[in-house]
Amino acid sequence: MTSPRPPSPRTTERLLADDAGIARAANLLRAGGLVAFGTETVYGLGADATNDTAVAGVFSAKGRPQFNPLISHFPDTDAAFAQVQATALARQLADAFWPGPLTLVLPRAPGSTVSDLAAAGLPTLAIRVPAGPVTRSLLARVGRPVAAPSANPSGKVSPSEADHVLAGLAGRIDAVLDSGPCAVGVESTVVDLSRDVPVLLRPGGVSLERLRAVCGPLAHPDDHVHKLPTAPGQLASHYAPDLPVRLDAHAVHPHEALLAFGDELSGAGLVWNLSPEGSLDEAAARLFAGLRFLDSEGRRRGLTAIAAQPIPRHGLGLAIRDRLRRAATPASTR
Incomplete structure (x- = not known):
């Protein structure tokens, strides 16, 4: 990679x-x-x-x-x-x-x-x-x-x-x-x-x-009856496509679309590369659009999942990994 x-x-x-x-x-x-x-x-x-x-x-x-x-x-x-x-x-x-x-x-x-x-x-x-x-x-x-x-x-x-x-x-x-x-x-x-x-x-x-x-009165998120998150973006479901997401993939299966980063895994028929050059800035800019594209086009083609290649654990990579982790949250916990 x-x-x-x-x-x-x-x-x-x-x-x-x-x-x-x-x-x-x-x-x-x-x-x-x-x-x-x-x-x-x-x-x-x-x-x-x-x-x-x-x-x-x-x-x-x-x-x-x-x-x-x-x-x-x-x-x-x-x-x-x-x-x-x-x-x-x-x-x-x-x-x-x-x-x-x-x-x-x-x-x-x-x-x-x-x-x-x-x-x-x-x-x-x-x-x-x-x-x-x-x-x-x-x-x-x-x-x-x-x-x-x-x-x-x-x-x-x-x-x-x-x-x-x-x-x-x-x-x-x-x-x-x-x-x-x-x-x-x-x-x-x-x-x-x-x-x-x-x-x-x-x-x-x-x-x-x-x-x-x-x-008039304002609620505070910590006191609200529904225990609202204290800031936007804390709910796990916010970043989830309909297709399930598999994290840190080192191989892609025939039924999966591929969210790539850097050198692409072989074998995927549908690919969105966050950054072929391995730029975390570029990957961050393309993340949400990529998830949307793979979800909609993947479902149209009959694919059943998205495989996400590993993202580095530093800099903007931490934020990208956080969003992908939320995207991979099982539907039953959303």
Whole structure:
């Protein structure tokens, strides 16, 4: 099997938050680059949320161990709600707190353009309209949803200044748009509106008291009667195709489709190679599309299972293996 390809070093530009700097940042994002930018909360590491490869680069640059759902950022409410099935309560909260440090989780719209990787394969999206003229000007110029977790190596302190970003990510990203210190300095509040009652997934820049004044009581996932997961993506069934998945396959059987990585096993009539060159970034970007393709085409051809070749146990390989393990969960436990 081909060895995983290491990420290429980058020259990280520091851009001024003027018209030229904002235009350069927008062009980089539209071209699939990674650009950190300041919001009122913390600096986010932005990527075109419609581009699987760009989104995979975010996980790689951060050393993020799992494909957690990423918040997609928009310049205005209309752009944000075009991607989801907005409820009356969502519009009330948006009227009260957007632009601002509030993230809403809602069911995806049928025509949503946000990639499966940014949504972690879930039927919901996390959306936000951040405050600040520089941020909103950047998002408007990009003209696409921008996925942006905090711009720091995974597990490290979130950055509230451009220098913090460069200290952790210089050489891993294309640019940082320096708009000065962040006013709030803590991440946005996250509220899940995809359930029967609103659920507070993360406290943040909008206080619980202010939220309750608009929407009434909120459940906490640890206290909910159905024991909801504390964050999206924790349920084993989220990544499961209809065909059963066999992990760490070193041979492929006649009735199986093959999810390959690197050098392909011989004997498969239906193959999706995550990355012939053994790039974990490329494999991450192609994972969800590959599972969908092998599931639908495999069933059409009368195949009864998917064999997945081994994935390395480091870097993004850990996240890919996690999703494949969930995909292989027996239906009786979903």
